Amino acid sequence: MVFLSLFLFSYSCQDHQIPEVPPSLVTLQVSPGAVRCEVAFNFNLVDTGNIPITEFGMVVAGTGFGGNSSETPSVGTHTKLVFDPPFTTGVKNKNSKICTNNVSFRAYAILSNGTIVYGERLIYQDV
Numbered sequence: 007m008v009f010l011s012l013f014l015f016s017y018s019c020q021d022h023q024i025p026e027v028p029p030s031l032v033t034l035q036v037s038p039g040a041v042r043c044e045v046a047f048n049f050n051l052v053d054t055g056n057i058p059i060t061e062f063g064m065v066v067a068g069t070g071f072g073g074n075s076s077e078t079p080s081v082g083t084h085t086k087l088v089f090d091p092p093f094t095t096g097v098k099n100k101n102s103k104i105c106t107n108n109v110s111f112r113a114y115a116i117l118s119n120g121t122i123v124y125g126e127r128l129i130y131q132d133v
Contacts (some may be wrong), residue, residue, distance in 0.1 A: 026057050026119075027055040028115075029062075029117075030053040031051060031124065032052055033049050033113045033125035035128060037099065045102050045106055047066070047100055047111055049099075050098075051094070058117065058118040060117070061088055061116040062089055066102070067085070067109065068108050068111075072084060075110045106130075109130050111127070112126060
C-alpha cells in the first residue's frame with residue numbers, strides 16, 4: 007500500500023504539458039461615420055487564449071489601403087491598423103482616418119511564437 011501511494015504521489019508531481027490555445031477573434035462589420043473618412047473597424051476578442059500576444063488589430067485591403075478589396079488581407083502584404091493594448095476580451099475598435107468605400111478586412115493577432123491568428127474576412131462597400 008505504501009508503495010502504491012508513493013507511486014501515485016510521484017506521478018502526480020510530474021510536469022504536464024499544457025496545450026497552447028490561440029486567441030479567438032471575431033471580425034465585426036465596420037461602423038461608418040458621418041463621412042467616409044470616419045470608418046471604424048471593429049472586432050470582438052472572444053477568448054485571449056494562453057499564448058502571449060505581441061500585436062493585434064485589423065488588416066485591410068482595398069481603396070485607400072493598397073491592394074484590392076477582392077483579396078484576402080494578410081499581415082506582411084496589406085495595411086495593418088494596430089490597436090492599442092490591453093489585449094482583453096470584448097469589442098475593440100479603431101477609426102482608420104482613411105477615406106474609403108470599398109475594402110476587405112479581418113482581425114488579426116500576432117502571437118509570441120510568431121503565429122498569426124485571423125478572424126473571418128468581411129467586405130465593406132459604400133456606394
